[in-house]
Amino acid sequence: MNSLQKALKNNALFSILSGLILVVLNQQISALFGTSNTTVFWSVGLVLIYFAFTIWYEIKAQRKLAVIWIIIQDYTWVLGSAILILLNPFKITLIGNLIIGIIALIVLYMAINQTIALKNTNN
Numbered sequence: 001m002n003s004l005q006k007a008l009k010n011n012a013l014f015s016i017l018s019g020l021i022l023v024v025l026n027q028q029i030s031a032l033f034g035t036s037n038t039t040v041f042w043s044v045g046l047v048l049i050y051f052a053f054t055i056w057y058e059i060k061a062q063r064k065l066a067v068i069w070i071i072i073q074d075y076t077w078v079l080g081s082a083i084l085i086l087l088n089p090f091k092i093t094l095i096g097n098l099i100i101g102i103i104a105l106i107v108l109y110m111a112i113n114q115t116i117a118l119k120n121t122n123n
Contacts, residue, residue, distance in 0.1 A: 004067065004117040005059050011070070011110045012055040018103070019048030033096035067118050074111035078104045 001009070022029060022045030026038040033041075051073070058066050081104035084090075085097050092100070 002117075002121060004062060004114070004121045007110065007114040007117040008055050008059045008062075008067070008070070011074070011114065012052045012059065014106065014110065015048045015055060016052035019045040019052060021045070022048065032093065032099065034091065034093035062121065064118070067114065071111050071114050071118070074107050074114070078108045078111065081107075 022041045026041040026045065029041050030036060030038045054066075055070055058070065081100050084092070085100055085104075088097065
């Protein structure tokens with residue numbers, strides 16, 4: 001398994017785990033974020049599960065354009081998280097913002113790792 005495959009595998013595992021947690025524990029998570037609206041949490045969870053499966057496919061295929069698209073989505077997640085934290089338009093609790101920030105840092109790490117691995121892959 002090359003470095004790109006390892007980087008993609010880490011992203012897929014983190015995404016599916018995060019997605020499952022959001023789907024299964026949506027009520028508890030909504031309480032941590034200070035809202036009674038659970039729809040956003042299970043919806044994002046389902047999207048993350050789908051995202052994980054698309055990443056999993058690319059572990060074998062390693063199509064350069066598809067991997068770039070995965071990386072762009074990761075950086076977009078980080079940017080969106082920063083905007084949510086800075087503007088706090090939904091009045092998210094402190095613990096909710098901390099969770100968003102920690103996850104954004106993990107996703108940023110994975111995006112950087114994937115970017116480096118893609119650059120070092122002969123595709």
